[in-house]
């Protein structure tokens with residue numbers, strides 16, 4: 313096998329984050345060189361605690377955890393935290409003991425820049441929460457977008473409704489200014505939006521299969537998944553859960569399971585559609601100069617082999 317792909321997971325754990333992190337740790341194709349934390353599903357302090365805890369569960373405390381921003385890119389402190397989706401502890405209200413390990417001294421943006429310099433062109437950032445840390449890394453080092461291999465983003469709702477409101481997806485809504493900066497930064501960006509992740513469902517039968525397996529991480533996931541299933545039943549009327557973060561991780565692990573188109577993405581940062589992602593892949597020459605004109609293109613996922621993503625996730629959790 314070729315060299316492992318180096319990834320940093322920027323994360324707000326989160327039940328689907330836990331699945332994505334475990335999938336990454338169980339994947340021989342990947343070398344997880346760090347976790348950076350952010351608010352979103354929980355506040356940043358709890359995200360850090362949960363990231364450390366998940367690494368302890370997986371026996372991988374050798375991987376550094378770096379704490380990220382507690383405020384938005386524009387220093388906003390009114391954060392939207394989705395504890396109603398993941399439980400107040402972010403991990404299904406299980407009262408896990410506090411982790412023994414500690415985060416490193418470097419902040420998340422500093423760690424991202426340091427790693428990008430240490431392995432030029434060879435680091436992929438898998439961003440599973442609001443994009444504040446990535447925007448701060450770009451502010452810290454304007455060359456950061458060119459120094460990394462790719463940023464794979466779980467975020468946006470491309471030509472479909474959002475999940476916070478009809479306009480916006482949760483991660484983009486969490487920090488629209490940061491998102492617009494990252495989408496227009498010139499980095500190789502691959503965005504996985506709700507138009508794709510809502511196709512990837514872990515059914516009640518899949519969950520039953522996980523619970524029958526002896527896999528340590530499958531067993532752990534089954535413990536924390538209850539609240540995520542209840543939320544989906546309540547919010548969507550489905551007895552199955554969307555695999556947002558694992559699908560994004562798979563996009564870094566095996567891009568052949570998705571297809572994408574290229575174009576310019578801008579994010580609305582104010583008003584009733586704050587957080588909406590507007591993708592221009594028309595080949596039209598507009599009569600006016602627009603806010604999309606001359607901005608760098610990004611990749612936006614459009615199709616996914618959903619059964620393959622589910623099976624990959626389940627196999628690797630069950631073989632842990």
Ligand SMILES: O=c1[nH]cnc2c1ncn2[C@@H]1O[C@H](CO)[C@@H](O)[C@H]1O
Pocket residue numbers: 326328329353394397440475476481482483547556557
């Ligand atoms: O209704 C919701 N509000 C807020 N966050 C949500 C909702 N549904 C899912 N997620 C969380 O936000 C990310 C995907 O947008 C995922 O991390 C998911 O767990």
